[in-house]
Amino acid sequence: xxxxxxxxxxxxxxxxxxxxxxxxxxxxxxxxxxxxxxxxxxxxxxxxxxxxxxxxxxxxxxxxxxxxxxxxxxxxxxxxxxxxxxxxxxxxxxxxxxxxxxxxxxxxxxxxxxxxxxxxxxxxxxxxxxxxxxxxxxxxxxxxxxxxxxxxxxxxxxxxxxxxxxxxxxxxxxxxxxxxxxxxxxxxxxxxxxxxxxxxxxxxxxxxxxxxxxxxxxxxxxxxxxxxxxxxxxxxxxxxxxxxxxxxxxxxxxxxxxxxxxxxxxxxxxxxxxxxxxxxxxxx
Numbered sequence: 411x412x413x414x415x416x417x418x419x420x421x422x423x424x425x426x427x428x429x430x431x432x433x434x435x436x437x438x439x440x441x442x443x444x445x446x447x448x449x450x451x452x453x454x455x456x457x458x459x460x461x462x463x464x465x466x467x468x469x470x471x472x473x474x475x476x477x478x479x480x481x482x483x484x485x486x487x488x489x490x491x492x493x494x495x496x497x498x499x500x501x502x503x504x505x506x507x508x509x510x511x512x513x514x515x516x517x518x519x520x521x522x523x524x525x526x527x528x529x530x531x532x533x534x535x536x537x538x539x540x541x542x543x544x545x546x547x548x549x550x551x552x553x554x555x556x557x558x559x560x561x562x563x564x565x566x567x568x569x570x571x572x573x574x575x576x577x578x579x580x581x582x583x584x585x586x587x588x589x590x591x592x593x594x595x596x597x598x599x600x601x602x603x604x605x606x607x608x609x610x611x612x613x614x615x616x617x618x619x620x621x622x623x624x625x626x627x628x629x630x631x632x633x634x635x636x637x638x639x640x641x642x643x644x645x646x647x648x649x650x651x652x653x654x655x656x657x658x659x660x661x662x663x664x665x666x667x668x669x670x671x672x673x674x675x676x677x678x679x680x681x682x683x684x685x686x687x688x689x690x691x692x693x694x
Contacts, residue, residue, distance in 0.1 A: 435563045436575040437522045438693075439500040440601070442471055443643040447689045449664050450682050451502070453647075455671035457486040463493060465670045468679045469694050472500040474647065474666045477516075478507075478527050484515045491520030492559045502579065508534055510541035513550070517542070520556030523577035525604065530586045532593050539599045542578045544569060547599050577601045579645065583609035588629055595640045602664055603637060604645040605630050621646070621653065634661035651681055658685070 442449045451472040454465060465473065473494060475487065487503060494501040502523035505512035516524045526538050540548040554568035578599070582588060583606035595603065611619035611626045621627055630646070637644045638661065645664035648654040654667045670678050686694060 434495050434498050435560055435567065436571045437495065437500045438498075439472060439522055439577060440575070442693060443601070443664060446663060447691050448658050448685050449643075450685060451664070451666040452678055453666060453669040454490070455669045457482055457490055459489060459493070461670075462490050463497075464675050465678075466494055466497040466499050468670060468675050469682055470499055472502050472523065472664075474525075475501055475503045475521075477512075478504050484519060487516070487521075488519040488556065488559075491522075492556055495520060495522070495556075495560065500577075502577065504581075508538055510550075513538070513541045514553070517550070517572070517576060518553050518555050520559075522575065523579050523602070525579040525581060527581045527606070528583055528609070529580040529594075530584050531590055532597060535580060535594050535597050535600065538578060538580060539597070542576070543599060544572050547573055579604050581606045581609075582633065584613040586613075588633070591633060591636055595636060595642060600642070602643045602645050603633070604647075604664070605633055605662070607646060607648075621648070621657065630657070630662075631660060637661065655685065658689075 439449070449471045451474050452465060452468065452470050453474045453476065454462060456462065475490065491501040500522035501520060502525055503516040503521040504525035504527060505516055508526045508529060513524055524542060529535055529538060542548060542550060544550050544552065552569055554565050557563050557565045557568045579602040580600055581604045582591065587594065607621040607626055607630070610629060611617065611623050614625050614629070616623050616626065619626060621630060634644060643664045644662050646657055646662045647666035648657060649668050649672065651667060654665050658665050667681060673681060
């Protein structure tokens with residue numbers, strides 16, 4: 411009798427888990443961006459599973475997983491991305507460079523978004539799109555390995571939904587990119603432009619500065635004006651909460667704020683809650 415009850419209970423649990431995972435695919439991150447309200451992230455401080463899951467439990471909308479500067483390889487990312495998807499968080503991997511090998515691997519292990527640093531001109535934008543999108547838009551190779559780790563999601567589901575589900579995030583971090591920004595924004599099939607304050611400051615002649623530098627700030631304000639009406643989302647990253655709030659008001663609604671290591675999980679959860687309350691965000 412006990413064995414029968416236990417067996418029945420396990421069956422119910424598995425079915426519920428499958429339904430929850432199916433609901434997490436496709437990601438709803440594009441719908442959130444379309445509202446114009448803050449879509450909040452934090453930087454992933456570690457690939458260690460219990461730290462990663464503690465970060466997801468802070469309820470970010472997306473997480474910034476950095477492989478440009480951090481010494482982490484693709485083999486570390488699969489579980490991280492799948493766990494994020496299961497919790498309704500969109501994992502975004504910043505790859506080291508605008509290279510198809512990095513782009514394919516990031517999407518194939520489950521990233522909802524791929525962030526490409528140092529995209530400086532229209533040719534580099536078009537190459538990124540070519541490598542990030544499935545046909546007929548681009549020529550991304552088909553091998554969505556992560557689908558096998560989400561119950562009820564097939565490789566066919568991923569192929570059918572990827573071009574409408576995923577984000578391609580291009581970083582504007584140089585004077586060269588800024589001088590071509592109107593032409594860059596006119597190119598279809600990428601979803602987010604992200605201003606990188608530190609490298610942008612360096613390109614302007616102020617290495618070591620950030621968005622508190624007036625010239626960097628002027629460029630970022632002008633970028634916010636140029637993005638309006640293009641259908642692109644605007645993103646940046648801030649370590650200071652008050653600075654993040656300031657730039658959200660300027661239009662940088664896809665905002666990365668510090669990390670759970672910096673603020674602690676309780677503190678970070680409260681930061682997200684306060685910003686969402688201010689803007690009437692009700693999806694959490």
